[in-house]
Amino acid sequence: MKMALRACLRTKPGLTALLSQLSCSGHAAARRAPALVAQRSSSSTSQKIKVDFDQSSGVAVMHMQSPPVNSLSLEFLTDVCIALEKLEMDKSCRGLVVTSSQPKVFSAGLDILDMYGKSPEHCAEFWKAVQEMWLKFYGSNMITIAAVNGSSPAGGCLLSMTCDYRIMADNPRYSIGLNETKLGIVAPFWFKDTMVNTVGHRATEMALQLGLLYSPAEALKIGLVDQLVHEDQVLTTATETMTKWLAIPGILNISYTCHFFHLWCCNLVCTICSCVCQVIAAKKIHLSQDF
Numbered sequence: 001m002k003m004a005l006r007a008c009l010r011t012k013p014g015l016t017a018l019l020s021q022l023s024c025s026g027h028a029a030a031r032r033a034p035a036l037v038a039q040r041s042s043s044s045t046s047q048k049i050k051v052d053f054d055q056s057s058g059v060a061v062m063h064m065q066s067p068p069v070n071s072l073s074l075e076f077l078t079d080v081c082i083a084l085e086k087l088e089m090d091k092s093c094r095g096l097v098v099t100s101s102q103p104k105v106f107s108a109g110l111d112i113l114d115m116y117g118k119s120p121e122h123c124a125e126f127w128k129a130v131q132e133m134w135l136k137f138y139g140s141n142m143i144t145i146a147a148v149n150g151s152s153p154a155g156g157c158l159l160s161m162t163c164d165y166r167i168m169a170d171n172p173r174y175s176i177g178l179n180e181t182k183l184g185i186v187a188p189f190w191f192k193d194t195m196v197n198t199v200g201h202r203a204t205e206m207a208l209q210l211g212l213l214y215s216p217a218e219a220l221k222i223g224l225v226d227q228l229v230h231e232d233q234v235l236t237t238a239t240e241t242m243t244k245w246l247a248i249p250g251i252l253n254i255s256y257t258c259h260f261f262h263l264w265c266c267n268l269v270c271t272i273c274s275c276v277c278q279v280i281a282a283k284k285i286h287l288s289q290d291f
């Protein structure tokens with residue numbers, strides 16, 4: 001799916017426009033102009049994001065440092081998007097590792113406090129920022145690896161699933177999954193689609209219906225993560241793994257992209273049809289109540 005988005009962002013101007021409408025792209029850029037990284041190795045920091053970029057390897061490491069649990073607030077999401085935009089614009093940056101500076105937690109998901117009791121304008125901006133993060137990671141031209149060094153529920157799990165590869169700390173105290181159902185929330189369809197693309201239809205059905213959080217071992221078993229390593233080794237393994245991914249010529253990447261793009265389009269058409277059916281059904285129910 002991520003590759004599919006990459007392809008359409010590269011090759012389909014119409015879809016790019018569609019996606020940019022969905023994602024309110026430019027929302028982040030409007031706040032702070034991106035700057036190109038000139039040094040061989042550099043580090044740029046916002047309050048909540050620290051990026052170390054090694055120009056010799058072309059790999060950047062994004063450290064999420066929003067205490068206590070890297071919850072995805074509007075401010076944090078905006079900082080993430082700005083950091084991503086900057087890296088994306090620097091063509092020498094080919095790989096990105098995302099990890100957490102917070103102990104025991106990769107990301108606690110969407111910031112619940114930022115969704116509750118806020119103005120409609122704030123909610124709209126917040127929700128657009130969530131979509132923007134998703135699109136930017138999924139559509140990135142960089143190879144992305146999530147170094148999941150702690151628990152990663154809900155939106156945190158989504159963030160990790162938008163990456164090409166996930167390495168998780170092998171600590172049974174940590175968990176990962178889309179647990180929205182347990183919170184009485186329905187996960188949006190694109191959360192669901194992202195999970196289907198990661199672990200398949202049946203596993204997603206079980207995961208979402210029951211709001212399951214998986215231990216690292218269980219997550220590995222269903223393919224929600226790709227590799228488990230000792231807690232101390234998550235980041236080093238991620239950078240080593242990146243070297244392998246970057247050794248693959250980009251052209252092959254684009255070929256796979258076309259296959260996934262086809263699947264993604266089919267999925268989108270199905271989703272639109274299903275929305276139309278739901279609207280028609282809702283109207284019918286409404287009419288039958290009137291008479």
Ligand SMILES: CCCCC/C=C\CCCC/C=C/C(=O)SCCNC(=O)CCNC(=O)[C@H](O)C(C)(C)COP(=O)(O)OP(=O)(O)OC[C@H]1O[C@@H](n2cnc3c(N)ncnc32)[C@H](O)[C@@H]1OP(=O)(O)O
Pocket residue numbers: 068069071072104105107108109110111112113114115116122123124126127151153154155156179180183185186187188
């Ligand atoms: C705005 C319009 C939106 C419209 C759309 C509406 C619905 C669509 C739904 C979209 C789908 C939702 C996706 C989500 O991501 S919802 C968030 C789900 N997240 C969780 O369920 C995680 C809850 N947190 C935990 O499980 C744990 O905190 C932990 C991440 C495993 C870490 O555990 P631990 O190290 O033991 O830390 P604490 O539990 O003690 O937490 C420390 C402090 O952090 C606060 N916290 C935790 N999670 C969140 C969060 N998601 N948002 C905000 N704050 C969070 C927690 O309250 C503690 O604060 P305190 O120290 O002040 O008490």
